[in-house]
Amino acid sequence: MxxxxxxxxxxxxxxxxxxxxxxxxxxxxxxxxxxxxNNVYTETYDIEPLTNARETISSPITIENEQETERKTREAVQNVEDRFDISPDVSEEQIGYIEEIFNAIDKLESEIKEEDQEDTNGTPVQLTNREKVQRLKQLLSNTITENVEDSVFLRLIDVPEADREQGKEVFISYLQDEYQMGVRTENINTAITNVKENIKYSTLEQNLIEALVELTDFAVVENSFYDSEKTAEARRQAASNVEPVMINAGEVIVREGETITHEIYEKINLVGLLNEDRxxxxxxxxxxxxxxxxxxxxxxxxxxxxxxxxxxxxxxxxxxxxxxxxxxxxxxxxxxxxxxxxxxxxxxxxxxxxxxxxxxxxxxxxxxxxxxxxxxxxxxxxxxxxxxxxxxxxxxxxxxxxxxxxxxxxxxxxxxxxxxxxxxxxxxxxxxxxxxxxxxxxxxxxxxxxxxxxxxxxxxxxxxxxxxxxxxxxxxILSDMKLLQLSSPNQPLLKKILTEAPGTYHHSVMVANLSETACDAIGANGLLARVAAYYHDIGKTLRPHYFIENQLSIKNPHDVISPEQSAEIIIRHPYDGADLLKKHRMPKEIIDVAMQHHGTTLLKYFYYKEKETNSNAREEDFRYPGPKPQSKEAAIIAICDSVEAAVRSLKEPTEEKIDEIVSNIVNSRLMDGQLDECPLTIKEVKIIHQTICETLKGIFHSRIQYPSKEEK
Incomplete structure (x- = not known):
């Protein structure tokens, strides 16, 4: 069960x-x-090459642009002398650039025809050649726009489409012929001259010939590499020196309104902005x-x-x-x-x-x-x-x-x-x-x-x-700031104790000093213990003269009432105090200390006094109803409350008497089970015992009378 x-x-x-x-x-x-x-989720895009970006697109990741790195590596290798192996990649790339130029011009003309703009008089609006060139450059890769003069674009735009197509085929065929034979460093000028001479003596339109002659300088590059161990080593060294081309996270790939070239499109694809799975x-x-x-x-x-x-x-x-x-x-x-x-x-x-x-x-x-x-x-x-x-x-x-x-x-x-x-x-x-x-x-x-x-x-x-x-x-929530406010002597309840029960006030201050020191010694909340100790006996203010510390020059009222009545009055003070604290909306931690600081201890004096005349007196009638201390601070205040009252009653407090009283009270609390429900350990109880003794010895040091040599 x-x-x-x-x-x-x-x-x-x-x-x-x-x-x-x-x-x-x-x-x-x-x-x-x-x-x-949204700090980790990226938007994907449905875009096509050679269209305008609807918004600025940035890279969500840092990644190597392997294709661009390879291109830069290849350029580094191309600068190495004595290379005779023909690279088809170079010829294809350069021819690709030429095809890109002609394709871009065709696309530009088709866009201009589709726009078909007119002014207010109905007259068709014609773009200037300069405007056409600027728009064309937006369609082209950076490599082309950086290496080809605007004059070439102007001439090519002016050529009719049919002638331009013919010129493209003728020009590419001449380039392929030269690349197949191999273009080396020492003969590149010859190769360029050969292409130019072939173009000049062709049957193409004169304006187109001039444009292609100028374009030849860009189109013809070295593609033949010398194959030897020394050259190979030089090439490997040159390649290893090329830093990887990185697309950094946050780097703008294309801005709003900018044309998405093939190069940009590849970058967008590379960083995963076209793939929703990422x-x-x-x-x-x-x-x-x-x-x-x-x-x-x-x-x-x-x-x-x-x-x-x-x-x-x-x-x-x-x-x-x-x-x-x-x-x-x-x-x-x-x-x-x-x-x-x-x-x-x-x-x-x-x-x-x-x-x-x-x-x-x-x-x-x-x-x-x-x-x-x-x-x-x-x-x-x-x-x-x-x-x-x-x-x-x-x-x-x-x-x-x-x-x-x-x-x-x-x-x-x-x-x-x-x-x-x-x-x-x-x-x-x-x-x-x-x-x-x-x-x-x-x-x-x-x-x-x-x-x-x-x-x-x-x-x-x-x-x-x-x-x-x-x-x-x-x-x-009870914070240190709140506790410091509650510890101010200007607090109404503390004024009430001081004016109505001055002996209790002094007792509370002494208990506060002892409790704070003991709590600090074991790592408990010393400030909470101090403030709670100030208020723990607030219930005594309802009947202050029934408590011995407030009986100054007056007759003890317990002498004229029965022990049972006296016990009832004394037992009520923790709960009267708790009610008073609740009425003033004091923090729960302080209310708990006021209610728990006597636990379920026995009022021995009145119990044994009642026993003298009533052998049937019940011990439970003379015990506090509890609860027992639930926190370290409440338990320490309970011990210090009894210790202070007991030591204060000594006429001649010596170190031996203080040690004896503290030991008796601590052992009594342990044997009576008053510390069973609080998280104090035996080691902490020993530290508390030692700390209280040292503090009391410091307080009563001036009153301690040490034994003489004869007594020793």
Whole structure:
């Protein structure tokens, strides 16, 4: 039966954890995926060569243009002397260029006829020769336009189509004849002269002859290579020196309105913009990255849950902060280009500043790394397969600086001081990029970028100060800032204790000092322990004179009532205090300490006093109803509460008496099971014992009377 109950309890715990951790992480991961989807997904195009681009097309990947690399390698090899092996590739390429010129002229004329424009008087609009040449050059490869004079194009355009076709066939035949015989370095001039002479003595139209004569200088190149070991080695060396022709990610392949030549079309095809299948892989990669990020967040949330530090407010904080930071990055990325680099102004440190104050520093560091990675994706210029490394490094150092400089939080000025430290780190990081860059930055640009870094730090501080109260009040999260506000003597409840129960106030201050020191010694939240200790006995203000620390020059009221009545009054004070704290909307952690600091301990004095007259007195009637301390801080306050009261009652507190009292109280709490429900370990209990003793010895040092030599 117990086994079944345990299994049911385990299933319920797993189900609860699935709802509290997995579901929020899945929602957060889905949001990350949707915001970064277009940073890895590329649009494909349905285009044809020799058409005008409807939009600017950039390469989504970095890839080698093997065909262009091969062409450059071939050019390098061609420059090597003594080559006699005829390369058909060269002749085909050059003849291809000639065919491209004539084909482009034919296409130009057909386009002009199709346009058939007229002016306002109905007269046909004729393009000038210069305009025709410009349009023709847009249809041609760069190799042609860079090496052929405009005058050649002008003459060819003026030739009738039939004559031009005839000239093309004659010219190509002469070229093929020369290439078949082989054109070497030493005879290239002869080959050019031969082609020119053949053209001059042909029956072609004179204007066409002149154009082809000029074109011969471009059309005839070396295609015969000497085959020997020395020449082969030279060729290999020349080829190895050629750098691969790369198409870089983000490189503009064709601009809007520009003609898509065969060369451009091949580049577009090479980078995969004509193949829809390639788009799947970057999306799969993004999904894997998001799964890893979500897993890390789930692991950290599970770690917090294991330590009982995870509640609905903190889960909501992680989600809201992540939504805010990533959304802010995405919005700014829409206006970021290579020229303005607006990612420098993103107040990304806002998230870790809030997380460190609301949850803990470890989670802040983890999220800083994850936010930096996501920032590298978001600011990649929507180029799949790339990350903006500058953005990643900048975001990481900016957030890490925020975590480091946010220390000794005593007021909201601590955030401002952290902002100043962030500004310095941001500017240093930006200057680092400037100095590492090959680009030359103007002094004005450096100041602008540095201003972005300072602005990022300033905005981070402003957003943190503005959003912190929302998380503290709206989600009920207790931050160090809130604790410091509650520790102010001007707080109404602390004034109430001071004026209505001054002895209790002094007792609470002493307990706060002991508790904070003990918590710091074992790594617990010392500030929470101090503030909670201030309020733990607030319930005594309802009947202050029934507690011995407030009985100054008055008769003890317990002398005139029964022990059972006295116990009832004393036992009520933790719960009266909890009700009072709830009424003033104090944080749950402080209310829990007020309710738990006596656990289920026994009021021994009144119990044994009742036993003297009533042998049937029940022990449970003289025990606090609990609950027992659930946290380390509550347990430490419970111990220090008893220790302070006991030591204060000593007339002559010596080191031996202090050690004895602390040991008795700690052992009594352990034996009574009062520490069973808190996460304190035996090692931590020993450290707490030692720390309390050292602190009390320091407090009562001036009153300790050491034994004399005779007593020794």
């Amino acid at each position: 117990n086994t079944i109950k345990n299994m049911v309890a385990f299933i319920l715990r797993v189900r609860t954890k699935w709802i509290r951790i997995i579901v929020p992480v899945l929602a957060l991961s889905l949001y990350f995926f949707l915001l970064t989807f 788009n799947v892989f970057p999306v799969i990669g993004l999904g894997m990255l998001i799964v890893l990020i979500g897993s890390v967040i789930a692991y950290e949330m599970n770690k917090l849950d294991f330590k009982k530090h995870l509640d609905k407010g903190k889960i909501a904080s992680i989600l809201l902060i992540s939504f805010f930071i990533i959304s802010l990055m995405k919005v700014i990325s829409l206006y970021t280009t290579q020229a303005n680099q607006l990612f420098f102004i993103v107040p990304v440190a806002t998230g870790v500043l809030l997380v460190k104050q609301l949850i803990n520093e470890r989670l802040a560091i983890v999220l800083a790394i994850l936010y930096a990675i996501l920032g590298g994706v978001i600011f990649n210029g929507e180029i799949p397969g790339t990350l903006n490394i500058e953005a990643m490094i900048y975001f990481f150092f900016s957030q890490f600086a925020a975590i480091v400089f946010l220390m000794n939080v005593k007021d909201r000025l601590a955030i401002v001081r952290a902002g100043i430290g962030m500004s310095v780190v941001n500017v240093i990081t930006i200057l680092l990029f400037v100095f590492l860059s090959f680009e030359k930055y103007a002094l004005g640009d450096v100041f602008v970028l540095s201003g972005f870094g300072v602005g990022s730090a300033f905005l981070s501080a402003v957003f943190t100060i503005g959003l912190l109260p929302f998380f503290e009040t709206g989600l009920g």
